[in-house]
Amino acid sequence: MNKIFALAGVVIKELYRRKDFYVLFVLTAVLTFAASAVNFFQDEKIIRYVKDICLLLIWISSLVIAIVTTARQIPAEREARTIFPLLAKPVSRAQVIAGKFLGCWLAAGIALVVFYFFFAVIASSREHTWPVVMYFQAAWMQWCLLAVVIALVLLGSIYFAAPSSTSTISFIVVAGIMLVGGHLNTIALSQPEPMQSVLAGVYYFIPHLEWYYLSDFVVYNMGCVSWVKILAATLYAAAWTGIFLTLAWLGFRRKNLTT
Amino acid sequence: MKISPPLTLAALLALAFTLAIGLAPQAAGWSQRDKAGNVFGLMFGDGRKLFANQFFTMADVYFHSGYYPSVFDKNSDEEKEIISHSHGKKESEEDEKNEDFLGKPKDWIDAFGRNFKITKHTHLEHGNEREILPWLRLAADLDPQKIETYTVGAFFLREHLNRPDQAEAFLREGLRNNPDSCEILFELGRLYHESLHDLNRARNVWELGVRKYLALPPASQKESKLIFEEIVVNLGHLEDEAGNYAQAINWLHAAQKVSPAPDALQVQIDAIQKKISAKQP
Amino acid sequence: MTTILQTEKLRVEYRSRDFRQTTKVALVGLDLEVRAGEVFGFLGPNGAGKTTTMNVLLGFVPPTSGTGRLFGIDVRQPIARQRIGYLPEQTYYYKFLTAEELLRFYAKIFGLAYAEMDKRITNLLKLVELEHAAKRPIKSYSKGMQQRVGLAQALINNPDLLVLDEPTSGLDPLGRMKVREIIQRLKNEGKTVFFSSHELGEVETICDRVAIIHQGELKAVGSVAEISAGHENLEKAFLKIVGFQPSPLLP
Numbered sequence: 001m002n003k004i005f006a007l008a009g010v011v012i013k014e015l016y017r018r019k020d021f022y023v024l025f026v027l028t029a030v031l032t033f034a035a036s037a038v039n040f041f042q043d044e045k046i047i048r049y050v051k052d053i054c055l056l057l058i059w060i061s062s063l064v065i066a067i068v069t070t071a072r073q074i075p076a077e078r079e080a081r082t083i084f085p086l087l088a089k090p091v092s093r094a095q096v097i098a099g100k101f102l103g104c105w106l107a108a109g110i111a112l113v114v115f116y117f118f119f120a121v122i123a124s125s126r127e128h129t130w131p132v133v134m135y136f137q138a139a140w141m142q143w144c145l146l147a148v149v150i151a152l153v154l155l156g157s158i159y160f161a162a163p164s165s166t167s168t169i170s171f172i173v174v175a176g177i178m179l180v181g182g183h184l185n186t187i188a189l190s191q192p193e194p195m196q197s198v199l200a201g202v203y204y205f206i207p208h209l210e211w212y213y214l215s216d217f218v219v220y221n222m223g224c225v226s227w228v229k230i231l232a233a234t235l236y237a238a239a240w241t242g243i244f245l246t247l248a249w250l251g252f253r254r255k256n257l258t259t
Numbered sequence: 260m261k262i263s264p265p266l267t268l269a270a271l272l273a274l275a276f277t278l279a280i281g282l283a284p285q286a287a288g289w290s291q292r293d294k295a296g297n298v299f300g301l302m303f304g305d306g307r308k309l310f311a312n313q314f315f316t317m318a319d320v321y322f323h324s325g326y327y328p329s330v331f332d333k334n335s336d337e338e339k340e341i342i343s344h345s346h347g348k349k350e351s352e353e354d355e356k357n358e359d360f361l362g363k364p365k366d367w368i369d370a371f372g373r374n375f376k377i378t379k380h381t382h383l384e385h386g387n388e389r390e391i392l393p394w395l396r397l398a399a400d401l402d403p404q405k406i407e408t409y410t411v412g413a414f415f416l417r418e419h420l421n422r423p424d425q426a427e428a429f430l431r432e433g434l435r436n437n438p439d440s441c442e443i444l445f446e447l448g449r450l451y452h453e454s455l456h457d458l459n460r461a462r463n464v465w466e467l468g469v470r471k472y473l474a475l476p477p478a479s480q481k482e483s484k485l486i487f488e489e490i491v492v493n494l495g496h497l498e499d500e501a502g503n504y505a506q507a508i509n510w511l512h513a514a515q516k517v518s519p520a521p522d523a524l525q526v527q528i529d530a531i532q533k534k535i536s537a538k539q540p
Numbered sequence: 541m542t543t544i545l546q547t548e549k550l551r552v553e554y555r556s557r558d559f560r561q562t563t564k565v566a567l568v569g570l571d572l573e574v575r576a577g578e579v580f581g582f583l584g585p586n587g588a589g590k591t592t593t594m595n596v597l598l599g600f601v602p603p604t605s606g607t608g609r610l611f612g613i614d615v616r617q618p619i620a621r622q623r624i625g626y627l628p629e630q631t632y633y634y635k636f637l638t639a640e641e642l643l644r645f646y647a648k649i650f651g652l653a654y655a656e657m658d659k660r661i662t663n664l665l666k667l668v669e670l671e672h673a674a675k676r677p678i679k680s681y682s683k684g685m686q687q688r689v690g691l692a693q694a695l696i697n698n699p700d701l702l703v704l705d706e707p708t709s710g711l712d713p714l715g716r717m718k719v720r721e722i723i724q725r726l727k728n729e730g731k732t733v734f735f736s737s738h739e740l741g742e743v744e745t746i747c748d749r750v751a752i753i754h755q756g757e758l759k760a761v762g763s764v765a766e767i768s769a770g771h772e773n774l775e776k777a778f779l780k781i782v783g784f785q786p787s788p789l790l791p
Contacts, residue, residue, distance in 0.1 A: 040396050041392050043392065081630070085628055208372060222379075
């Protein structure tokens with residue numbers, strides 16, 4: 001386990017020594033401040049649109065951080081050839097995959113903590129309340145989603161050598177699932193066969209990432225989701241993460257790496 | 260052929276300068292081709308109307324605290340823009356019955372997924388209606404010709420948020436952008452009548468609305484028949500309230516000509532006539 | 541003497557990525573044995589299979605058939621690499637890390653205890669003369685400094701077997717001398733060194749035994765004296781073994 005944590009540590013160091021995170025955080029902060037500075041009908045109590053915009057930016061930023069950071073991990077190791085001194089040590093390829101995953105996931109988690117703290121400060125400045133549990137649930141679910149996304153991107157990065165291809169495809173897949181994944185069963189009903197069966201099949205065999213978007217609960221102050229449901233969703237995310245990581249390991253295990 | 264870089268640069272600069280002189284007056288005309296000479300108009304062009312509609316819908320989404328049908332949900336067309344049809348009033352009982360656009364869960368994925376989305380039909384209340392205002396403001400900025408934005412916004416400002424001053428300013432802005440709008444005049448009249456209790460100003464505005472309606476071409480009159488009826492009925496009530504019973508009856512008679520329920524109006528006319536009879540010695 | 545590194549009938553085939561999926565044989569039943577405490581030179585012309593052999597021994601490429609063992613453990617097991625140090629031909633390290641961080645990272649991979657880790661990092665930085673630059677990111681290092689970081693990372697676990705891939709290639713004379721010194725020192729400490737090189741003069745002076753590989757096959761193995769027997773020097777013997785025909789146009 002120490003080896004996995006050591007690998008994860010390097011990933012985290014890399015992320016926080018690059019400019020990506022800071023740029024995205026500053027961009028989120030600037031846009032949120034700009035949005036909150038607008039006075040609509042001289043009513044200073046209006047806040048939900050600011051929360052909505054801020055959470056959307058947090059979603060986009062964290063997704064960008066997770067996807068872009070993960071997509072370059074294995075290809076960059078291969079391109080910079082740092083993979084060779086690494087694999088010449090007593091470390092298995094499964095541990096490399098696990099370490100990369102853990103590093104990206106923890107890095108995304110740290111980013112989420114920073115982003116959500118900023119969000120909480122902005123929201124409480126007008127609402128004068130700290131619904132910490134609700135924020136925690138939203139952040140936790142987002143982190144669970146990022147686990148699935150990071151594992152998926154890691155899998156993609158084994159097969160697509162260019163990080164840009166992996167990032168683009170991952171963005172399309174994630175956005176596609178978020179937007180229409182939950183409606184595929186409805187869409188399937190209006191399609192002729194065999195499209196109907198294909199869409200229904202896809203509906204059952206994709207990770208339903210749309211469940212992990214709890215921003216509406218936070219924006220509209222709709223209270224917390226049952227912890228049992230959160231736990232079930234966490235297990236579902238863990239299962240999909242495991243599936244993608246296993247596939248990534250299977251792809252990476254027998255891959256020829258020639259110096 | 261040998262091309263000299265300084266000469267090429269000079270030629271291109273001269274071309275750009277000449278084009279700028281020739282096109283500048285026309286460009287000024289382009290920016291005024293509609294009445295939205297603001298930054299959004301410049302940024303989005305005609306596409307801003309799409310954004311405006313989306314923001315108007317967002318106001319409705321906020322009014323329902325996120326409980327809103329997507330394009331994939333059943334009866335989505337019927338459910339959309341409920342606040343616009345009712346001018347912000349609560350939906351009718353029939354609407355409430357049809358509110359369950361989600362239906363029964365189709366499978367376990369659908370059923371489980373509902374734990375993570377808003378499935379309760381609620382409306383903003385206790386002053387929280389203010390949260391829809393930013394979207395209406397943006398919709399108005401993006402499409403100043405979208406009349407519903409002003410009427411809905413003004414309704415919430417005066418009725419739910421007790422801000423008649425802001426409602427009046429918003430309607431006045433709408434009127435500047437749409438000087439012939441009977442809907443805005445009607446809403447402005449309601450503001451003076453119901454919120455500010457200024458019968459004279461309400462009368463003036465509504466009478467202007469009637470004149471605007473009558474000046475419309477016949478095809479447009481047909482489209483605006485409903486709002487015309489509302490104006491004249493309200494004028495009738497206003498005159499009744501002011502004690503001008505004869506004038507009130509005149510307005511109600513005018514309303515009867517366009518109303519789908521003239522009998523109901525006749526009942527009101529009869530009631531006013533009784534008041535006249537009772538007043539006479 | 542104990543066998544530290546061993547290959548038996550090692551065969552490696554690469555399948556091309558083109559439509560026909562043609563197969564290229566890189567190693568043909570290679571049998572190799574490196575004993576404890578010896579400095580073993582692995583020679584061969586370009587494309588002979590030296591790098592492929594190293595890739596298999598380090599776990600980068602799985603063998604198509606046959607086996608490779610380090611300390612008696614199959615090279616496919618990561619634990620086989622617990623007691624080896626590897627110095628690649630060029631410097632391939634995380635450039636955003638400092639030398640100290642890089643060494644700490646590799647020390648963690650080897651599972652060194654923290655107290656031992658600190659001591660060893662300090663000693664190695666001293667050995668490769670990088671104490672002054674220990675806290676600077678590697679990206680700010682010169683090529684020679686980066687090569688020295690490479691050497692330090694190869695020694696972080698105090699390895700019993702050092703695998704060096706063209707260790708002196710691209711180094712200036714001073715750098716080469718330093719590497720030779722370190723190899724000699726490791727030899728004196730009883731470590732085993734397995735290295736590939738084109739520098740036949742260098743091999744001649746350092747190595748106890750030498751193997752020559754050509755077209756994926758082992759052509760000769762033995763001490764420098766054994767291989768050079770009947771030839772002017774190791775270079776002539778090497779050229780003869782790999783079947784090099786001097787051009788008749790050359791003087």
